[in-house]
Amino acid sequence: MSFLELNINLFLFRMINDLGKQYPHLNPAMIFIAEYMVFFLALGVIVIWFTRNKKSRMMVVCATITFVFAEIIGKIAGEFHSNNQPFAELTNVNKLIEKAVDNSFPSDHTILFFSFCVSFWMFKRGWWFLWIILAFLIGISRIWVGVHYPTDVLAGAIISIISGSIVYLVVPKLSLTQKLLGGYEKCEQWVLSPLTKSKGKRSKDY
Template identity: 65%
Template sequence: MELSEVNISLFRLVNDLGKEYTYLNPVFSFIAEYMVLILALGVVIIWFTRDKNNRIMILCATITFICAFTIGKISGQFHSNYQPFAELSGVNKLIDKEKDNSFPSDHTILFFSYCISFWLFKRGWSILWIMLAFLVGISRIWVGVHYPFDVIAGILISFATATFIYFTVPKLSVTKKILMIYEKCEEALFQPFKKSKGSKTKTKNY
């Protein structure tokens, strides 16, 4: 069996589940389109814990995404395929998507870039982020906009990139300098609010 046949067979295996378990379609549609908002919220919350290690983790995860996304786009120049709904008949297409190159999956690269980075830095609880990333990858197949190989390629690119970034970027002196500059700017930005709050407290004491 050729790889393309395996790809299609695996796609049918997942996508056809939506025809059998229709009550799950709204759930997977939400995950496929809007789970990115949960990820963005998580990144913001972790960043503003103002813990230095957390900020290095978020910085590395962001660099991972930028690099992995770029590698993904380059990979797409060497191999390309349209979305399943554009190439196959009887696809259970659940979300709107323009016809274009779906290799590799950008959503998968985004989620795995951050979630693998979280796991490399934190292990333990961060396995939940990995599970979320896998759920997003599966959802993109479920709703008919990606083949399994699109998702697998996104995972491999993200994993390789995240691992490389994890073992290199935190050790660079420029990483600490960037954080130091940012924190000084952040402190300068919020200083007026702190003074205002402090003056109000003193006024109440009188």
């Protein structure tokens, strides 16, 4: 990283992280987004999956593959460049959550959210751009609470967007993907059919 890039990175970090000192009433919201929004993402994925819509399920499959693919690339990138969290390297950081000191490049949280959110938007478009906004909020929140530099977040976002684009263009067209998803749906139908019949029988009894 050049001296100019380093200065820009530090400037942007200070600008965002210092907002927590200027607007402390926003800190609880940023802590919640940075720490706990991952549970809402998991819940959202489960709900989307069990709508039992084939396109939505393909979307979840592609998002999951994107995350795995992006995470592997992220780990490889981390071998070529590394830096600890800002709170471990800088003074006067507005650290709002606990985090072990390790290589923070690239941001795993950013990779996770951009992998799923970008994939969702690619499949659905329209109002699903709100997922993209959520991914950006996650990235900003991780800087706000002091655990990532802007370059950590930017690298995670770029890796996920590129990975998501490749997966979106390739995976849905593979016959293997279609067969595996179709096989799962047949198994699911076989498991759920007795429950459906039992429910229908009880309804007729009433």
